[in-house]
Amino acid sequence: MKIKTEAGERHVLAVTVDNEAGILAKITGLFSARGYNIESLTVADISADHALSRITIVTSGPPAVIDQIIAQLDRLVPVHSVTDLTDQGAHVEREIALVKVAGTGDKRIEALRMADVFRAKVVDTTLSSFIFEITGTSDKVDRFIALMRECGLVEVGRTGVVAIGRGSEAL
Amino acid sequence: MTEMSGADMVVQALVDLGVDTVFGYPGGAVLPIYDALYKHPTIKHILVRHEQAATHAAEGYARSTGKPGVVLVTSGPGATNAVTGITDALMDSIPMIVLTGQVPTTLIGTDAFQECDTVGITRHCTKHNYLVMDPDRLGPIMHEAFHIATHGRPGPVVIDIPKNVQVATGTYTVPEIIQHNSYRPQIEPDADAIAAAIDLIAAAERPVFYTGGGVINAGPDASAALRQLVSLTGAPITSTLMGLGAFPADDPKWLGMLGMHGTYESNMAMNRADLIIAVGARFDDRVTGRLDAFAPEAKKIHIDIDRSSINKIVPVDLAIVGDAGRALDALVAGWTDRGLSARDYGEWWRRIDGWRATRCLDFPEKKDAGAEIMPQRAVKALFDATRGRDPIITTEVGQHQMWAAQHFGFAAPNRWLTSGGLGTMGYGFPAAVGAQIAHPNRLVICIAGEASLQMNIQEMGTVSQYRLPVKIFILNNEWMGMVRQWQELTYESRYSNSYSDSLPDFVKLADAYGWTGIRIDNLGQLEDGIKTMIETPGPVIVDCRVAQLANCFPMIPSGAAHTDMILQPNDIVGTMDDEAKALV
Ligand SMILES: Cc1ncc(C[n+]2csc(CCOP(=O)(O)OP(=O)(O)O)c2C)c(N)n1
Ligand SMILES: [Mg+2]
Numbered sequence: 001m002k003i004k005t006e007a008g009e010r011h012v013l014a015v016t017v018d019n020e021a022g023i024l025a026k027i028t029g030l031f032s033a034r035g036y037n038i039e040s041l042t043v044a045d046i047s048a049d050h051a052l053s054r055i056t057i058v059t060s061g062p063p064a065v066i067d068q069i070i071a072q073l074d075r076l077v078p079v080h081s082v083t084d085l086t087d088q089g090a091h092v093e094r095e096i097a098l099v100k101v102a103g104t105g106d107k108r109i110e111a112l113r114m115a116d117v118f119r120a121k122v123v124d125t126t127l128s129s130f131i132f133e134i135t136g137t138s139d140k141v142d143r144f145i146a147l148m149r150e151c152g153l154v155e156v157g158r159t160g161v162v163a164i165g166r167g168s169e170a171l
Numbered sequence: 172m173t174e175m176s177g178a179d180m181v182v183q184a185l186v187d188l189g190v191d192t193v194f195g196y197p198g199g200a201v202l203p204i205y206d207a208l209y210k211h212p213t214i215k216h217i218l219v220r221h222e223q224a225a226t227h228a229a230e231g232y233a234r235s236t237g238k239p240g241v242v243l244v245t246s247g248p249g250a251t252n253a254v255t256g257i258t259d260a261l262m263d264s265i266p267m268i269v270l271t272g273q274v275p276t277t278l279i280g281t282d283a284f285q286e287c288d289t290v291g292i293t294r295h296c297t298k299h300n301y302l303v304m305d306p307d308r309l310g311p312i313m314h315e316a317f318h319i320a321t322h323g324r325p326g327p328v329v330i331d332i333p334k335n336v337q338v339a340t341g342t343y344t345v346p347e348i349i350q351h352n353s354y355r356p357q358i359e360p361d362a363d364a365i366a367a368a369i370d371l372i373a374a375a376e377r378p379v380f381y382t383g384g385g386v387i388n389a390g391p392d393a394s395a396a397l398r399q400l401v402s403l404t405g406a407p408i409t410s411t412l413m414g415l416g417a418f419p420a421d422d423p424k425w426l427g428m429l430g431m432h433g434t435y436e437s438n439m440a441m442n443r444a445d446l447i448i449a450v451g452a453r454f455d456d457r458v459t460g461r462l463d464a465f466a467p468e469a470k471k472i473h474i475d476i477d478r479s480s481i482n483k484i485v486p487v488d489l490a491i492v493g494d495a496g497r498a499l500d501a502l503v504a505g506w507t508d509r510g511l512s513a514r515d516y517g518e519w520w521r522r523i524d525g526w527r528a529t530r531c532l533d534f535p536e537k538k539d540a541g542a543e544i545m546p547q548r549a550v551k552a553l554f555d556a557t558r559g560r561d562p563i564i565t566t567e568v569g570q571h572q573m574w575a576a577q578h579f580g581f582a583a584p585n586r587w588l589t590s591g592g593l594g595t596m597g598y599g600f601p602a603a604v605g606a607q608i609a610h611p612n613r614l615v616i617c618i619a620g621e622a623s624l625q626m627n628i629q630e631m632g633t634v635s636q637y638r639l640p641v642k643i644f645i646l647n648n649e650w651m652g653m654v655r656q657w658q659e660l661t662y663e664s665r666y667s668n669s670y671s672d673s674l675p676d677f678v679k680l681a682d683a684y685g686w687t688g689i690r691i692d693n694l695g696q697l698e699d700g701i702k703t704m705i706e707t708p709g710p711v712i713v714d715c716r717v718a719q720l721a722n723c724f725p726m727i728p729s730g731a732a733h734t735d736m737i738l739q740p741n742d743i744v745g746t747m748d749d750e751a752k753a754l755v
Contacts, residue, residue: 001339003276003305033288034280068280 008061010039011086012093012163013070014171015055018078019045026076027055036069037061040095040138040160052080056162058138083171090166096159097141102129103152111151118144129154177306178203178337181270184313185214187345190241192217192232192608194225198245200272200285203337217608217637220629222249224601226256227627230265231605234588235563237390239266239320240605246272247285250331251292255595257327258296262592263413264388266325268316275335276304289331298326299354304333306341318349323356324477325388356476360493365501367489368448368472372502373511375446375470377519378406381429384413384591385451385475385495387584393496394418394584397450399503405513407523409437411452412576413591420580426523427532430458431727432573435531436523438733443522444469451475451495454484455592456755464732474498531725531738532577540695546571546646546717549697550578550618553644556701562614563606565589567599567623570652570723575618597626600643604630607639614642614705621647622671631684634710642704643712645677648719656722661747677714686710729754
C-alpha cells in the first residue's frame with residue numbers, strides 16, 4: 001500500500017483574536033494537531049487599547065479542508081472573526097523582505113540595477129554589501145530573492161503576508 | 172534497502188538499535204506493529220495492565236541498566252495514559268522512546284475514533300517528538316529518536332505513527348552517521364574551565380561536592396571518577412535524591428542527602444562552605460531552600476550537560492558544560508598531573524563532625540517485641556537484611572520515600588529508582604517491574620506507601636504473568652503520611668482527605684493474584700517477616716504496619732533557609748503565613 005495525498009489551493013485568512021497570552025500557541029497548535037498547513041503567519045495587535053490582534057494566515061488545502069480550518073478557528077474561544085480573503089475576492093496582499101547581498105564589482109552593480117527594477121530600497125550599505133527592503137506580493141518577493149541569489153545573496157528575512165480586502169467595507 | 176511495511180520497519184529498527192524489551196499495551200492503532208512483534212525471536216514484549224505503568228516500567232528498566240526504555244501504546248487513551256510517565260522521564264532525565272499509534276493520516280484532524288493530538292499533548296513533556304507521515308521516514312526517525320533520547324541530557328522521545336503509515340510499504344534506511352542537524356550537545360568539557368575549577372578546588376578551605384542524577388546518567392565510570400576525585404581532594408560530599416548511589420554511603424566523606432529532608436550536616440555544610448562543586452545537579456527548590464540564604468559564603472562551580480541548567484536558579488562562578496563523567500575524568504587527570512594532594516580540611520571536618528553530633532536521623536522508638544514499628548526502623552531492618560545482596564530499591568512517593576532515602580545506604584549507582592522531579596505516586600511498583608525484567612536474578616524491592624501503591628496496583632497481574640520475583644514492602648501507616656505531615660505543619664492538623672480509608676487486605680490481595688502475602692504487625696515480627704520475604708521465591712507483598720503518626724525529619728519547610736531545619740516534632744508550630752502556604 002502507498003499513501004496518497006490530495007492537492008490543495010492557497011488561501012489567505014484574516015483572523016481577529018483577543019490579544020491574550022498563549023493565543024498564538026492555540027492557533028498554531030490547532031493547525032499542527034489537525035494536520036493543516038501554515039505557509040506563513042503574521043501577528044500583531046491592531047487596536048488602540050492593545051486588546052485585539054490580527055493574524056494573517058496563508059494556508060493550503062482542498063476546499064473541504066479550508067472550510068474546516070475556518071470553522072475550527074472560529075470555534076476557538078478567543079477568536080472574534082475569521083475571514084477567507086481569497087474567497088472574498090479582491091484583496092491586497094503585501095510582504096516585506098530584507099535582503100542582504102554581499103560582493104564587489106559587477107555583481108554589486110547588477111544587484112543595484114535589479115533592485116531598481118523591483119523598486120526595492122537600499123536601507124543599509126557598506127563597500128561590500130547592501131541590504132534591500134522590498135515590498136510586494138509573495139510572488140514578487142520570491143522573484144526578487146531568486147535573482148539576488150545570482151548576485152551574492154547572503155541573508156534573507158521575510159515578514160510573511162499581511163492582507164486586507166479592497167473597497168470601503170471592513171471586517 | 173528493502174521494501175517493507177512501516178510496522179516491519181519499526182521492529183527492524185528496534186532490533187538494529189539493540190532493543191530487547193518493549194513495555195506496552197495493544198489497541199486498534201498499533202495492531203500492525205503488534206502483529207510484526209508476534210512471536211518475535213529477540214524482542215520481548217511485556218504486557219502491562221495500564222499504559223502509565225508501561226512508561227514507569229520503561230523508566231525502571233532504563234534507570235537500572237543505563238539503556239533507553241521502550242514503550243508501545245495505542246492512540247488516544249493509550250497515549251494520554253502514558254503522559255504522566257513521559258513527564259516523569261523528562262523531569263528526571265530518563266532516556267525513553269514511546270511509540271504511539273495514531274489514526275491514519277487521512278483521518279488526522281477529524282476527531283476520529285481514538286484520535287488525540289499526541290504530538291501536541293506531549294510537546295512540552297518530551298525532549299522531542301515526531302509525527303511520521305511517510306513510511307520512508309520511519310528508519311531515519313527511529314534511529315534519530317534513540318540518538319536524541321540518549322545523547323546530551325537524556326529524556327523521553329515520542330514517535331507518533333499513523334496506522335496507514337504502519338501498513339504502507341516503503342524503504343527502510345539507516346542513517347550512516349546519526350547526527351542531528353541542530354541538536355549537538357556539548358559532551359567534552361572546556362579544558363580552560365577544568366583548569367580553573369582545579370584552581371578553585373585547590374584553594375578552597377571548606378569545599379563540598381554536591382552531586383546529582385547527572386552523575387548516574389553519565390554511567391558507572393562517572394561514579395568511579397567521582398569516588399576518585401573525592402578521595403584525591405579529601406573533600407566532603409552530599410547528593411540529591413536522584414544522585415544517591417553515585418558515592419558509597421558508608422564512606423566517611425559522605426554527608427548524606429541534602430535538601431528538604433536531607434541531613435543536618437549536609438545542609439549546614441552547604442550553608443557554610445566556601446566552595447560548592449555541583450556535578451549533574453540542578454539546584455532544585457527541594458535542594459536549595461530559600462534562595463537568598465543558599466550557600467551565601469560559597470563560590471560555585473557547576474558541571475552540567477544542559478547549558479540551560481546553568482544560572483537558571485543559582486548564579487555560579489564557573490560553568491562547565493559537558494558530560495559529568497568526562498568532566499570528572501578531566502578533573503582527576505588535571506589534579507594528578509599537577510601533583511596536587513588533598514588539603515588539610517581538619518577545621519572543616521571538625522565543624523562537620525559537630526553537626527553530625529546532632530544525630531539528625533535518630534528517632535524515638537520502643538524496643539520491646541510487641542512495640543509498634545517505627546517506619547525508619549523498618550527501612551533500617553530492610554537495609555540490614557539485604558546487605559551483600561546488592562538489591563535494587565524503588566520507591567513510591569511520600570514519607571516512606573524520604574525514609575528510604577535517609578536510612579537505606581547505597582554503595583553503587585543504578586540501584587536506587589525513585590521519582591524525584593515529578594514526585595509521581597504510582598511510579599515505584601511499575602519501576603520495580605521494569606528493573607526486575609532487566610535483572611531477572613536480582614533482588615528488586617519496592618518500598619511503598621499504602622496510598623501510592625494503589626495508584627498502579629493493577630500491575631500485580633503483570634508480575635504474575637511473567638513470574639517476576641518482585642517484592643513490595645509497604646510502610647503502611649494508613650495515611651497519606653506526607654500530606655498529613657504538611658497539614659500538621661501548616662493547617663493546625665486539619666486532616667482534610669489524607670486518611671487512607673477502606674484499604675484492601677493486602678495479604679488477601681496477594682493471594683488473589685497468586686503472590687505470597689506477609690503481614691508484619693510489631694517489632695518482634697519485623698526481622699523474620701523481612702527474612703521470609705527475601706527467601707520466598709516469586710512475588711511477595713509485605714504489609715508492614717508502622718507507627719501511624721510518625722513524621723519525617725529533619726525537614727526544611729518550604730522557603731526556609733538551610734539553617735532553619737526542623738529537627739524534632741516538637742519544633743513544629745502548626746501554622747504558617749500565607750506566603751509560606753503558597754509555596755510547594
Ligand atoms: C500522582 C500524585 N498525586 C498526588 C501526590 C501528592 N502526594 C505526595 S505524597 C502523598 C501521600 C502518599 O501517601 P503514601 O503513599 O501512603 O506514602 P506515605 O507518605 O504515607 O509514606 C500525596 C497524596 C503525588 N505526589 N502524586
Ligand atoms: Mg502512607
